Amino acid sequence: MSASIANRRAGGTGIKWFGALIAILLLAFSVFVATRTPASTAVEPSPIVQHVAPAISGDTVTGGHVALSNYRGKFVLVNFFASWCASCAIEEPQLVRFSKSGIGKVLAVDFQDEDRPAIAFLGRYGANWPAVADPNGQIAVKWGVSAPPESFLVSPSGMVLTKIVGPVTAKELAILVQVAKANGY
Amino acid sequence: MNAEIGRIGILISLVSSLAAVGLFLVALLRKRVGAIKHARSFALVSVLGVAISTFAIERALITHDFSIAFVAQNNSKETPLLFSISGMWSALQGSILLWALILGINLAGLILFTRVRKFEAASNWALLVTSVTMAFFVAMMFGPANPFALTQGAIPPDGLGPNPLLQNYPLVAVHPPLLYFGFVSITIPFALWIGDLLAGDRSGFYRELARRWAVISFSSLTLGITLGAWWSYQVLGWGGFWAWDPVENAALMPWLFLVAYLHSAFVEKRAGSGPLWSYASISSAFVFTILGTYFTRSGVLQSVHAFSSSTLGDVLISFFFLVCLVSIYLGVSKFSSLTQKRPGSPWASRTNLIKVNNVVFVAIVLIVLLGTIFPLFASSLFGQVITVGAPYFNSYVAPLGALLLVLMAIAPVVSYKGLPWRALLEKLTFAGVVAGVVGAVSVALGLDRPGLFGVFVLAAFSASSNLEQLAKRSLGSGINPFKAVLARKNGGLLSHLGIVMVAIALASATSFGHKGQIKLYPGQNRNFFGQNVSYLGTKTVVTPAETSLVAMVTLNGRQLMQPAISQFGSYTQPVGSPAVSAGLTKDVYLTLDQPPTKVGGSILVGIIIQPMIDWLWIGAAVIALGGVISIFGFRKVQTKGRWGTKAGSSDELGDGTEKDGQATDRVASATVGTGTGTGSAPQ
Amino acid sequence: MVTSAPERIGKVNRQVNRQRRHFATARALMAIWGGIAAVILCSFAILIFNSATPSSTAGRIVHLEGEFKCPSCIDLSVAESSAASSISIKTFIKNEVAQGATDAQIKDQLVASYGNSILFTPPKSGAYLVIWVLPFGLLLLLGYFSLRPILSRKGWAQSERGSPNDPRSDDGTPNIGDVSGDLALSMIPLGETINQPANHDPANHDPANHDPANHEVAVEGAETRPSRSSMPRSLLALLRRSTSTSGRKYLAIFGAAFCVAGVGLGLYTFEQSRSQAASRALESRELTQAIDYTYSGQDVSALRLLSLVLHQDPYQPQALAYQGWLLFQAGVKTKSPSLVQKGEQLVLDAIAIQPRYPDAHGFLAMIDLYVYHETGQAKKQFSEFLADSPSPTIRTDLSAAYKGAIAAVQAKPATAP
Incomplete structure (x- = not known):
């Protein structure tokens, strides 16, 4: 650098080296950005995956009480939904199918919603699993939920196995459970 | 039918722009004067081709011709006329067509303005560079970004319509074209500089034309960016106007370089200092427009504005590197003519202050760039998705902005040769008193935030200094005050006042809300x-x-x-x-x-x-007005300024006259053939 | 030497007078700028004194909200967004703050569930420090390489040729260098420069004459000197070199200006994040919940929530009014005058903070009726309550109670307690 500056008035070799340096840096930059994947596909893995699931314990929208810890020994899909969420409606029939298949249980969390519309929403699809009311979204914060629908597969030992952002499908869930079983969960 | 017309237009444009490139090369390298006329004609035909394509896409949009995939995706039968028209730039392919159209308009303008100098090498080099850029963008539409691709399968009875956010507010019809105009027209000053350097032109005509062109780019980019902010404010519902989004930054960076360029071009014109800064900043501005286009079209960065990711990324980044390479090569090989041995001037000279100013601008650009691309590095090197949000940018850009306010207050009162400190203080006394009064009053009124205090004091300092200069220059000279204020030489001062308004609006809107x-x-x-x-x-x-x-x-x-x-x-x-x-x-x-x-x-x-948020829009309009005034304002008025008598060191900002010794309109010395190889001796 | 003594004296006098005038303007200038500096510094000091109140909980909450990214948006912080996820995080922050968690604990909890992507700016630790430090490096580098020519050239010209740039004002006002010898020396404290070269040429004083040619030679000479490119040309060396000239003053002025601007704006950006402090707690979920509780008769729950709101923002008028109203009612029920009085005071506080808050006026009307049996005053308050059109539930609730109370008061003649 200093040599280039010293020589630059004379238009000497210093400035040429300086130019070459800048060009190489720019080339490196161009190659670097050109080889990146689009940002929309970059998703940070949820930090709670492979950790013990945060506790869920509370009143359901219908007035009962339920806790995630009651489900030990079974695969549980913790499903964050809301009656105001459009893609949750797409997902719901798939969840019903998954629930009926008996592969695992579903525990829903009603994210930032009121009880009555949520009951109506669940009733519409014949969903008969408990839905914990989370009107302030505080359970969702513990689970790192951004926008419903988001689902987490919890192992029989109570560990979060995976996070699914967006609508799930029954087939996908069945495969996930199979894989989890195969891995000894 | 529309698709065919459009494709034909693109084909015409591609062929003729390539022909123009070839003919300009023949004319310049083989020294065939006869080729020049044809080259220029072909360049004009390429503009015509793009115009035909634009006509076709607009016709398709307005008549809801869903046989074209672009129309089916960005238009519906229910879309109102205004948003049908603006549909052209609401997705990737059409936006490239808009880009090409605006470049075409600029290309035609350049041909027009250099028609009497058509045998000079510099003008033809400039046209060559512009034609290459034109050919590049048209080729993109010919290949990967074809706006006239046909709908696959059955033609749908109705289209999807534009993105809801793009049919919600009429500004969407104005903001992109203005922004694009500012963005794309930077090509011309860059091309003129390349021409000037390669031909070793000595008339100063091309540099002056480049400067004026850049002023227009600056004004329209200012308006374009501001209208974008305004659109965001009116549509997005979070009450904000600037979020340091990558695409916003991509528009801001060329703007900053343009401002740096306009300042250094001024020093160069007035004080005759070496044009290295001018060349570096205008070529950087152009390079950053390409980089900005890359950020918008490649999808590598997460942005609210990003078009769907496409295959254009690699092509654009290659073009970016090519332009960088050419700029650096020219800068290095013509280094001696870009730097001049100049006498030193004391600290407080306008020459030095503007240098400091430009350093600050470059620093802001680098910081903004760093913040913009850092998520890419973080995800590659640390495997983490991170955000570089507004607080990061604010914490670095705001202090530098304050420094600019100070420089802006001092620079207009000092001459290029500089002032001793006492004279400087004397000239700034009024501004200092106003700043002191504003500081005292704002504290007396209960202001309790140190940062705001700083902004208000510095803004008052800057505003009063610039206003005093404006008054001194335009009032009491016996000329109609309206004409006197809107004189060309006052353009810079007006822009400074606009900047002060923006600073106050930003500080107030974000603090007292x-x-x-x-x-x-x-x-x-x-x-x-x-x-x-x-x-x-x-x-x-x-x-x-x-x-x-x-x-x-x-x-x-x-x-x-x-x-x-x-x-x-x-x-x-x-x-x-x-x-x-x-x-x-x-x-x-x-x-x-x-x-x-x-x-x-x-x-x-x-x-x-x-x-105070409306002052943001008003201030930006004043900034743009300042630019326009400095080119199209009233001609020079006589003043008995303190510096008026000094030859060659008049302290005018934004004066458009060409009275400099080096800019004397002389018969071109560098005609085709002689100008190409010469090593352009220093002045 | 044919000049007579009086003549010589006259000449010296004239010189002295000129010099005096010169110093008069210089002193005036000093005085003005000293005044400006004093005013600005004093205002700044007062401002700092005024703003030195401890940061409120509400301010802390808003500051924290600005540090997290809205998980379901692009480019927005939790503070700026009203998306469902942002509201959840806002509530989370509020609860944690109320439970006494530190900022770091809150941050850790959110990072534990969302990952680093929840942070609005990269953490200031580990490898991420790069992005925070790099701008300073860039600034230094840019400043050094770009401004060095400006700095060094001046120093150069001087060390080579004395002072080619005569420090003098443009309008030809002579500078101190005009007066040679003792006179000049006597003026050192006021400080222009005493280091004028001995061969100082009086003709050079005309600014128009102050020719670039001369200049050019000086610099040209300087540039051919081999040591021009010698390193290091540090700031210290620059300072040393410019001690002989007025350059140091420029350096000082610019340095001071930059420092003031930098510090001021640094503080500004620092402050900015807490800017919307007072406004945020106005309509919190707790508050609306508490108001709902009040009207459904769940006074204990309502009071608990209200105290939470007031903990975050002690001057929240709605919370004050409702707390006062609840305390007043409790006072009436338990026949405790102190509670009644406390309740009334709180309602009055609320009105003082927000004069047109209808509910508070309604409460005051009731208090007037119950405590003072003042129908006139109560009527006035109640009409204010109605004029500001409160929400319909509150209106019907209070109107019924009001009518009952009016009837009761009129049945029983006024007996002030």
Whole structure:
């Protein structure tokens, strides 16, 4: 650098080296950005995956009480939904199918919603699993939920196995459970 | 039919721009003077081709010709005419066509302005560079970004319609074309500089033309960016106007380089210093327009504006590198003619202050660039998705902005040769007193934030210094004061005043605002920081394109405001439309955050009070006006300024006259053939 | 030497007078700028004194909200967004703050569930420090390489040729260098420069004459000197070199200006994040919940929530009014005058903060009726309550109670307690 500056008035070799340096840096930059994947596909893995699931314990929208810890020994899909969420409606029939298949249980969390519309929403699809009311979204914060629908597969030992952002499908869930079983969960 | 016309237009344009490139090369390298005429004609034909394509795409949009995939995706039968027209730039392919069209207009302009100098090498080099750029963008439309691709399979009875956010507010028809004009027209000053350097032109004509062109780019880019901010404010519903989004930054960086260029071009013109800064900043501005286009079209960065990711990324980044390489090569090989041995001047000379100013601008660009691309590095090197949000940029850019306010106050009062400190203080006395008074008054009125105090004091300092200069130059000279103020030489001062307005607006709007949510039942009214909001009821408005739930809310019992939630055509995601009551002292901004769940139920209204925000738009308009004035303003008026008698060191900003010794309009010395190889001796 | 003594004296006098005038303007200038500096510094000091109140809980909450990114948006912080996820995080922050968690604990909890992507700016630790430090490096590098020519050239010209740039004002006002010898020396404290070269040429004083040619030679000479490119040309060396000239003053002025601008704006950006402090707590979920509780008769729950709101923002008028109203009612029920009085005071406080808050006026009307049996005053308050059109539920609730109370008061003649 200093040599280039010293020589630059004379238009000497210093400035040429300086130019070459800048060009190489720019080339490196161009190659670097050109080889990146689009940002929309970059998703940070949820930090709670492979950790013990945060506790869920509370009143359901219908007035009962339920806790995630009651489900030990079974695969549980913790499903964050809301009656105001459009893609949750797409997902719901798939969840019903998954629930009926008996592969695992579903525990829903009603994210930032009121009880009555949520009951109506669940009733519409014949969903008969408990839905914990989370009107302030505080359970969702513990689970790192951004926008419903988001689902987490919890192992029989109570560990979060995976996070699914967006609508799930029954087939996908069945495969996930199979894989989890195969891995000894 | 439209698709065929459009494809033919692109084909014509591609062939003729390539022909123009070839012929310019022949003319310049083989020294065939006869080729020049044909080269220019072909360049014009390529513009015509793009115009034909534009006509075709607009015709397709307006007649809802869904056989073209682009139209089917960005238009529907219900789309109103205005948004049909603006549909051209609401997606990737059409935006490239708009780019090519605007470049074509500029290319035609350059041909027009250099028609009497058509045998000079410099003008032809400049046209060559522009034609290459033109050919590049047209080739993109010929290949990967074809706006006229046909719909696969059966032609749908109705299209999808533009993105809801792009059919929500009429500014979308104005903001992109203005922004693109500013962006794309930077090509011309860059091309003129390349021509000037390669031909070793000594007339100064090309540099002056480049400067004026850049002023126009600057003005329209300023307006374009501001209208974008305004659009964001009016549409997105968070009450903000700038989020340091990668695409916003991509537009800001060339703007910063343009400002640096205009300042250094001025020093160069007035004090005859070496044009290295000018060359470096104009070529950087151009390079950053390409980089910005890359960021928008490649999808490598997460942005609200990003077009769907496409295969254009690699092509654009290659072009970016090519332009960088050419610029650096020319800069290095013509280094001696870009630097001049100049006498040193004391610290407080305008020459030095502008140098400091430019360093600050470059620093801002680098910091913005760093913040913009850092997420890429973080995800590659650390495997983490991270955000570089507004606080990062603010914490570095704001202090540098304050430094600019100081420089802006001092630079206009000193001469190029410099002033001793005492004279400097003397000249700044008025501004200093005003700054002191403003500081004291604002504290007396209860201001309790140190940062704001700083902004107000510095803004007062800067504003009064510039106003004093403006008054000195234009009043009392016996000339109609209106004409005198709008004289060309005052353009710079006007822009400075605009910057001060923007600074005050930014500081006030982000500091004194109030934000909250109010729950209202029909017939109820509530107070929120002095604003009385009463809720009358909701109504549903159905137009062919959209269905809106409008909340009718009166503000302070007088003004009816209608924040709404709208749902457009087949898009399921509803879009909020804020209602804004604008005023010179404050805006009241209402959003419908939660519609009523049952008849007579409550709504949740988001309310934001933004003081002084309108001065942001006004200030930006003044900045742009300053640029326009410095080119198209009234001609020089006689003043008995203190510096008026000094030869060659007049302290005018923005004067468009060409009286410099080096800019004397002389018969071109560098005609085709002689100009190409010469090593362009220093002045 | 044919000049007579009086003549010589006259000449000296004239010189002295000129010099005096010169110093008069210089002193005036000093005085003005000293005044400006004093005013600005004093205002700044007062401002700092005024703003030195401890940061409120509400301010802390808003500051924290600005540090997290809205998980379901692009480019927005939790503070700026009203998306469902942002509201959840806002509530989370509020609860944690109320429970006494530190900022770091809150941040850790959110990072534990969302990952680093929840942070609005990169953490200031580990490898991320790069992005925070790099701008300073860039600034230094840019400043050094770009401004060095400016800095060094001046120093150069001087060390080579004395002072080619005569420090003098443009309008030809002579500078101190005009007066040679003792006179000049006597003026050192006021400080222009005493280091004028001995061969100082009086003709050079005309600014128009102050020719670039001369200049050019000086610099040209300087540039051919081999040591021009010698390193290091540090700031210290620069300072040393410019001690002989007025350059140091420029350096000082610019340095001071940059420092003031930098510090001021640094503080500004630092402050900015807390800007919307007072406004945010106005319509919190707790508050609306508490008001709902009040009207459904769940006074204990309502009071608990209200105290939470007031903990975050002690001057929240709605919370004050409702707390006062609840305390007043409790006082009436338990026949405790102190509670009644406390309640009344709180309602009055609320009205003082927000004069047109209808609910508070309604409460005051009731208090007037119950405590003072003042129908006139109560009527006035109640009409204010109605004029500001409160929400319908509150209106019907209070109106019924009001009518009952009016009837009761009129049945029983006024007996002030």
